[in-house]
Amino acid sequence: MTAPCTPDSSAAMNGTTDIDINDLLDDRPAEQVFRVHRDAYTDPHVFEREQQDIFESTWVFVGLANQLPRPHDFFTVTLGRQPVIVSRNGDGEIRCLLNSCRHRGMVVCPQRSGNRKTHTCRYHGWVYGSGGENMFVTDQAEGRYPAWFAKDNHDLVPVARFGNYRGFLFASLSPDVPPLETHLGDARFFLDLILDQAPQGLEYVPGDIRYTFNANWKLQIENSLDMYHFASTHASYVELLARRKPDAFAGGMPPSPADAAEQGTFSFGRGHAVMWRGKSRASPELLARRRAGYVADISELRAKWAGSARNVTIFPNLQIVDNVTSVMLRVLHPLAVDKTEMHTHCLAPVGEDADLRAARIRDYEDFFNPSGLATPDDNVIYEHSQAGFKAMAAGWTAGHLRGINPEGAPAANKYAQELGLTNADWSLGSRALGDETCFHDAYREWRRLLTQHRPG
Numbered sequence: 001m002t003a004p005c006t007p008d009s010s011a012a013m014n015g016t017t018d019i020d021i022n023d024l025l026d027d028r029p030a031e032q033v034f035r036v037h038r039d040a041y042t043d044p045h046v047f048e049r050e051q052q053d054i055f056e057s058t059w060v061f062v063g064l065a066n067q068l069p070r071p072h073d074f075f076t077v078t079l080g081r082q083p084v085i086v087s088r089n090g091d092g093e094i095r096c097l098l099n100s101c102r103h104r105g106m107v108v109c110p111q112r113s114g115n116r117k118t119h120t121c122r123y124h125g126w127v128y129g130s131g132g133e134n135m136f137v138t139d140q141a142e143g144r145y146p147a148w149f150a151k152d153n154h155d156l157v158p159v160a161r162f163g164n165y166r167g168f169l170f171a172s173l174s175p176d177v178p179p180l181e182t183h184l185g186d187a188r189f190f191l192d193l194i195l196d197q198a199p200q201g202l203e204y205v206p207g208d209i210r211y212t213f214n215a216n217w218k219l220q221i222e223n224s225l226d227m228y229h230f231a232s233t234h235a236s237y238v239e240l241l242a243r244r245k246p247d248a249f250a251g252g253m254p255p256s257p258a259d260a261a262e263q264g265t266f267s268f269g270r271g272h273a274v275m276w277r278g279k280s281r282a283s284p285e286l287l288a289r290r291r292a293g294y295v296a297d298i299s300e301l302r303a304k305w306a307g308s309a310r311n312v313t314i315f316p317n318l319q320i321v322d323n324v325t326s327v328m329l330r331v332l333h334p335l336a337v338d339k340t341e342m343h344t345h346c347l348a349p350v351g352e353d354a355d356l357r358a359a360r361i362r363d364y365e366d367f368f369n370p371s372g373l374a375t376p377d378d379n380v381i382y383e384h385s386q387a388g389f390k391a392m393a394a395g396w397t398a399g400h401l402r403g404i405n406p407e408g409a410p411a412a413n414k415y416a417q418e419l420g421l422t423n424a425d426w427s428l429g430s431r432a433l434g435d436e437t438c439f440h441d442a443y444r445e446w447r448r449l450l451t452q453h454r455p456g
């Protein structure tokens with residue numbers, strides 16, 4: 001039996017700002033131990049570090065290029081706490097700019113989205129073009145500015161890095177990140193599977209949904225990869241499905257734990273992971289219609305995987321749940337150590353047949369979001385978990401052990417082999433395996449980012 005490390009030495013537990021992040025993660029693979037300390041979910045100082053060193057320092061998802069089909073289309077988001085505007089300029093180039101006036105710092109564009117050739121700051125009237133270029137400084141001639149002012153640059157400031165992976169837009173406020181493709185690594189295969197279903201690209205179905213839960217954002221990171229909770233947390237959803245009449249396009253029952261279909265996980269480094277199920281709820285009719293809509297040059301292998309069900313997490317803020325019956329995209333926005341805002345979208349191929357689109361939307365509404373049958377279950381679980389973390393005297397939780405027995409190198413996994421995944425941790429098992437090791441990578445990346453420029 002392995003002795004726990006010494007949580008009582010945690011500076012964070014003592015209520016000081018002198019946090020040693022290493023004290024919050026007990027990661028000893030050789031001894032098959034992996035635990036996260038409760039302070040990681042409850043300490044505001046940890047949250048502050050996460051904002052600075054993760055959400056404001058690494059690649060984060062900002063949106064889809066298809067949100068900006070026309071010149072001068074824009075949308076606004078935040079990277080961590082910092083406001084940005086993502087805008088297509090008159091030449092068709094998409095730019096990501098700090099949404100802060102170069103005069104006295106006010107948010108230049110307060111709208112969530114729209115189309116504007118120019119953005120006028122409402123405070124003193126400075127004007128910026130859709131590419132962020134400063135076009136007008138109010139009363140500049142009479143402004144008694146110093147001589148150098150006219151020669152200085154007053155454009156909106158671009159973010160340090162901006163990348164577009166097949167229409168998925170990512171930005172980083174720090175230049176100290178690898179190229180986007182390197183950052184995504186082998187997780188790109190699972191983004192490609194989603195994109196390969198959409199010859200004309202993917203779009204958000206109109207109706208963006210935002211909601212909050214009173215709990216730490218990392219619970220959402222874990223839960224989207226957690227098959228272990230499905231049967232117990234979502235029992236009422238499963239019971240309801242059992243009472244429904246079969247329908248050609250609606251999803252049927254989830255495979256039972258006794259089903260022969262396999263499921264598993266891959267983790268890719270840098271916190272990204274996927275939890276996949278070999279069998280989805282989609283009917284044969286729906287699978288055939290979906291298959292007919294894939295890109296023409298899709299391989300048999302990719303088509304097979306596109307027909308599986310997959311939950312993809314791109315650390316730290318993007319999750320895509322592809323149930324085949326529908327695809328949901330979630331963006332995480334941590335607001336406080338115990339409050340998280342979620343933005344969710346129904347993701348769909350551009351130009352999809354109307355009957356398939358209607359079935360997709362019904363399935364999306366059915367399961368997801370505060371009005372769905374399952375998201376409220378999860379949100380209550382998050383909030384009760386957050387409340388439970390306050391029981392500090394209970395010590396470390398049993399944590400993230402399920403599935404931890406090492407099964408071998410990636411080469412020993414036939415699915416890793418067929419996908420050519422060389423840098424992936426994995427698990428593979430029956431429907432009854434709700435693996436928790438697929439969370440480990442996110443916490444290792446969390447620790448790496450929180451400590452890479454600091455002693456601990």
Ligand code: FES
Nearest residue numbers: 101103104121124
């Ligand atoms: S703060 Fe924008 S014009 Fe003054």
Ligand SMILES: [Fe+2]
Nearest residue numbers: 233234374378
């Ligand atoms: Fe759930």
